[in-house]
Amino acid sequence: MSDLKDKILLVATDLFHTRGINSTGVDTIVAVAGTTKMTLYKYFTSKEQLILEVLQKSQQDFQSWIDEKLNSGSKKPSDKIQKLFDYIEEWVNSPAFIGVGFIKASAEFPNEENPIHQLSSQQSREFRQFIGKLANQADIKDADGLALQLSLLFEGAVQAEQMKRGSGAIKYAKKAAKILIDGAAKASA
Template identity: 50%
Template sequence: MEIKPRDRILQAASELFYRQGIKATGVDAIAALAGSNKMSLYKHFPSKDDLVIAFLRKRDADFRAWFVAQIDGRAEHPQDKLLAVFDVIGEWLAIPEFRGCAFINAAAEFPLEGNPVHQVSAEFYDQFRVYIGTLAGECGIASPENLALQLSLLVEGAIVSEQMKRHSGAAEQAKQAASVLIQNSLNASNTTY
């Protein structure tokens, strides 16, 4: 089955944006890798910003589906799923193609909070925290949003640490810290009832 021109362009942009950075990647390079031209690129994406947003939205949908499937395939109980988050992240950090988190990278390249690229990146982590908070709530934790923020910070820190120094063991260290936070949250929730 032939890939549609729009999808080829988005695929090429995704590869280059992740590997080289958004600002370092020109539309000529994207069009060339997609086997297209700038006219076709702009027909499907009126601006580079539109292409960047499409890249991030697709990355969000793809990553979220993959991530949740990985977690669900490893654990049934919400507490075990919370810890499995760090196993899945650890495996992702270990792949040779790892270049950091596309959303953290994009937010760093577009640091102003009002920028649409920054906003889409922030939305990704907002949704990630909601997912973690839902699991924490299913464990009976009294303040699931607090634990979700704490665990999310551990994940984000592990990602950046691994990006800065490969094979750092950051995901395993984050998992150990997460285990303590989860247990403390469970203990605190059990004493309030």
């Protein structure tokens, strides 16, 4: 992949998060990236395509990071789901954290027929299913139900953290998650 395409993706990701997607013009993106519109439109057929690729790359990066963390720790399923929010807290508190793409994108593009909304919705669903798989392997009875609850905490905490950095939202989300997981584990015994 070209260096410039990467640079454009990186810059766009940052600008979309700090200024909003609709409020960020392609002129601004190329200016910050140090290139021109001609180059941008060589790699991306449209601004919409650029947005979609930014969303995809962001989610892939996050998912890879989480996967690696989970694989480097305990292999026991019940440990894994317990550790999940510890890793999320670590990720949210890292300086590189700028938010979750699909949460913002679905707010800026509420129309369900919009491709950007559809991708956002799909990413949210996939992350919930990922949690569900962890819950299932940990032999939790209503794994899908717990996964939905944990994803609500996750999305709520990220939202809160974006509204005000250092709000401590993620810390309390983690505590809540542990209570819900323990409750669900007990119910399955």
